[in-house]
Amino acid sequence: MGTYIVVTSGKGGTGKTTCTAALASGLAILGHRTLCVDCDVGLRNLDMVLGLTEASVWDFSDILSGERELLETAEPHPEIEGLFFLQAPAVSGPEQVAPGAFMDLKEQMRQEFDYVLIDSPAGLGAGFRLASEGADLGIIVTTPELTSLRDGQRTAAELAALGVSETRLIVNRVCPRALRASRMDIDQAIDLVGARLLGVVSEDESIPQAVNLERPLMAFGAKYAYGQFMDMVRRLTGEQVPLPKRLRAD
Template sequence: MARVITITSGKGGVGKTTTTANLGTALAMRGSRVAVIDADIGLRNLDVVMGLENRIVYDLVDVVEGRARLRQALIKDKRLPELCLLPAAQTRDKDAVSPEHMIDLTNQLRNDFDFVLIDSPAGIEGGFRNAIAGADEVIIVTTPEVSAVRDADRIVGLVEAAEKGPPSLIVNRIKPRLVSRGEMLSVDDVLELLMITLVGIVPDDETIVTSTNRGEAAVYDQSSTAGKAFLNIARRLNGDEVPFLALQEQPGVIERLMGIFGRRRP
C-alpha cells in the first residue's frame, strides 16, 4: 500500500517541483516503486524538470474524463523503471478535476506503488485542495524568506483543518554564509515560527540549475549538495535516522574580521 504524500508550499517558486522530482527519483533509486503526479493543471512542469516532456501522450485530465486509462497515461522514467509520472494537462480547464477525482486516482495507485508523490500548485485555492485531497501526509516546502514562511504558515493551518495531520517541513535554498552572518532566517528560526517537524534542509545550490536544464534529477549528481540533501530526505521517508547536513561553512575573511570586531551584539 502506497503512502500518498503531497508536496506543497503556498508561495510559488520555492522549489516544490524540484523537490517532487528529486524525492521521487531518490526513492526509486532506493528501490521503491514511485508514482509522481503533477497536480498543477494548466501549468505543467514536472515533466520538463524530469526530462520526460517528449513522452507525454495522455494526462491527468484525460484519465479523469475517461479518455485514457491510468496505466496508459503513466510515463515510465528514462532510467528508473519503477518511477512513473502522471503529467498535468497543459491546455485544459483546471476545473476539470475535483477532490473526489484525486481521491479516486490515488486509491487506484495505492496497490501498485510504494510512494505516490503529488506536486501541488501554488496558492490555497482549488488546485491546492485537489492536491491534498488524496494525501496521507503533507510536506511543506519553504525558503528562508518572510513571504514564503508566512504562506507556509497559512498552509499549515489549512492542512490541519483538512485533517491531514501535522505537515512536515523542508527548508529549501538555505544560504549558510548569509545565515552565519545573521542576514538570513536560520532553519531554527523557521522551525520556531512554524512549529512543525523538520524533514529536510536543502542548501542553495547552483547544480540545481544545471540539472534542471538537462532534465536530470540532482540526486544523480554526486557533487550536488542539494542532491545529497534530497537523498537524505528520501532515507528519512524510508524511516532511517539521518542527521541533517551540517551547513556551517568555514567563515570567510570578512566574517572572521567581523568576529574580531565583536560584531555579535547581545
C-alpha cells in the same frame, strides 16, 4: 497500500517541483515503486524537471474521463528504474477537475505504487485542495526568508483544515552566508512553520543547470543537493538520519 504525499507551499517558486522530482527519484533509486504526479493543471513543468522531454501526450484527465487506465498512462522513466510519471492536463484549470473522481484516482494510485508524490501548484486555492485532500503527509517547501516561513505556517494551517495532520518542512535554497547575516536559525524556522523538519537544501547551481540541460537532477549529480535529498528520502522511509542542527551552519 502506498503512501500519498503532497509537496506544497502557498508561495510560488520556493522549489516544490524541484523537491517533488528529487524525492520521487530518490525513493525509486532506493528501490521503491514511485509515482510522481504533476498537479499544476495548466502550468505543468514537472516533466521538464524530470528530464522527460519526450513526455507522453496522455495526462490524468484521460484517466478521469475513462478513456485510459492508470497503469497504461503513467510513464516509466527511461533512466530511473521504478520511477513513473503522470502528466497534468495542459489546458483546463484545476476547477475543471472533479474532486471526487480525483480522490478515487488517488486511491487507485495508492494501491499500485509504494509512494505517490504530488506536485501542488502555487497558492492555496482549488489546485492546492485538489492535490492535498486525502494526503497521508504534506511536505511544505519554504525558503529561509521570514515571508516564506510565515507563508509556510499558513500552508500548515490550511493542510490541517483539509485533514492532513502529518506535515514536514523542507527549507530550500539555504545559503550559509545569507543566513548568518539574517540571524535565522533552524529552530526559529521550525517554530514559525509549526512542522517537523524533513531537511534542508543548499542553494545549488547544479539544480537549474540540470533543468537547462534537460537532465533529471538525481541522475545529473547535483553538487550539495543530491546527498541532502537522499537523506530526506531515508527519513521519509523511517531511517534515523541525523538532522542538521542549525541553518546557520558555518
